[in-house]
Amino acid sequence: DDRNNGTVPTPLTNYLDTQYFGEISIGFPAQMFNVVFDTGSANLWVPSQKCSPFSTACFTHNRYDASKSQTYVENGTGFSIQYASGNVRGFLSEDVVVVGGIPVVQVFAEATSLSAMPFIFAKFDGVLGMGYPNMAIDGITPVFDRIMSQHVLEEEVFSVYYSRDPKRSPGGELVLGGTDPNYYTGSFNHIDTRELGKWEVTMKGVSVGREMMFCAEGCTAVIDTGSSYITGPASSVSSLMKTIGAQLDESGYKVNCDSVKALPRITFHMGGQEYSLTQEDYILWQSQIQGDVCIVTFRGLDVPPPTGPVWILGATFIARYYTEFDRRNNRIGFATAK
Numbered sequence: 001d002d003r004n005n006g007t008v009p010t011p012l013t014n015y016l017d018t019q020y021f022g023e024i025s026i027g028f029p030a031q032m033f034n035v036v037f038d039t040g041s042a043n044l045w046v047p048s049q050k051c052s053p054f055s056t057a058c059f060t061h062n063r064y065d066a067s068k069s070q071t072y073v074e075n076g077t078g079f080s081i082q083y084a085s086g087n088v089r090g091f092l093s094e095d096v097v098v099v100g101g102i103p104v105v106q107v108f109a110e111a112t113s114l115s116a117m118p119f120i121f122a123k124f125d126g127v128l129g130m131g132y133p134n135m136a137i138d139g140i141t142p143v144f145d146r147i148m149s150q151h152v153l154e155e156e157v158f159s160v161y162y163s164r165d166p167k168r169s170p171g172g173e174l175v176l177g178g179t180d181p182n183y184y185t186g187s188f189n190h191i192d193t194r195e196l197g198k199w200e201v202t203m204k205g206v207s208v209g210r211e212m213m214f215c216a217e218g219c220t221a222v223i224d225t226g227s228s229y230i231t232g233p234a235s236s237v238s239s240l241m242k243t244i245g246a247q248l249d250e251s252g253y254k255v256n257c258d259s260v261k262a263l264p265r266i267t268f269h270m271g272g273q274e275y276s277l278t279q280e281d282y283i284l285w286q287s288q289i290q291g292d293v294c295i296v297t298f299r300g301l302d303v304p305p306p307t308g309p310v311w312i313l314g315a316t317f318i319a320r321y322y323t324e325f326d327r328r329n330n331r332i333g334f335a336t337a338k
């Protein structure tokens, strides 16, 4: 169904509520790739056919083969990107990329080396940055900016739905040019971005139960579709976890599953509204052989100034609050997800 002039929603896959990704094509004939649509970065990269055979993470994913694309244009400039954990190195190429039914001629990176951690755990092939151009490495115009300059979108926005139930299909949806009422109820509350060029807003506080515990003097919240969890300053998160009786082990914070129903709601105060998460929103209940494990989807992460200290609201938050990213008005809209 052509929603607005040729764009179609992109269904997303939900892998264990921690990885959400959708399909794009690159080149002619089309080479298909699964990518994370990531508002926390602004470059597109996929594994390259030219990656070294020793890069396991590269070898276990779909790889772009320039020699098989009639629309490939050589570039060759070096590229490298560093994430909170993990790094990617390669070189730039240009080809036709199709996202949500819209073709764009796009400069992207062919990854020739991917750090094993964490990419051997990636169920997707690459990352498509949905951040602002000023975040883009090598000054490359991001995909969404190339799409906006075609003037095919009814509105210069994109929206993200992340399902909370791994059994539910689709696991999520990306809409270019609008929102999908099938996946939210009520109206949107909009919050202006804090500074031009970042998908972040001013947060007025974080409360646990009825008590305002953190960020009471105001702080920054990054709305990040490329993060699985919620991160906050390590000291704040560790005291929050102590309050709810969570223990930290090598794979993150856990609580006794018997205590889950008594856990408090955690509320993020933004734009005059309260965005609450209940225990079912922020606990990942995993049935494992040795019994049920209840993972708390919060992580401590100290982002150095000037960006930090920040709270990063990832999939855990977006799964509860359908999110519209508005480039026309530089604001973010939240509505209750269905």
Ligand SMILES: COCCCC[C@@](O)(c1ccccc1-c1ccccc1)[C@@H]1CCCN(C(=O)[C@H]2C[C@@H](N)[C@@H](O)C2)C1
Binding pocket: 018, 019, 020, 021, 036, 038, 039, 040, 041, 083, 084, 085, 086, 118, 119, 120, 121, 122, 123, 127, 224, 225, 226, 227, 228, 315
């Ligand atoms: C909702 O789906 C999220 C996808 C999973 C993200 C992630 O959990 C992941 C898990 C397994 C394998 C690879 C990756 C992964 C790694 C890098 C890019 C994209 C995905 C990331 C793990 C490391 C920290 N982290 C980020 O820094 C993220 C922060 C974000 N802005 C990105 O730029 C990197 C999240």
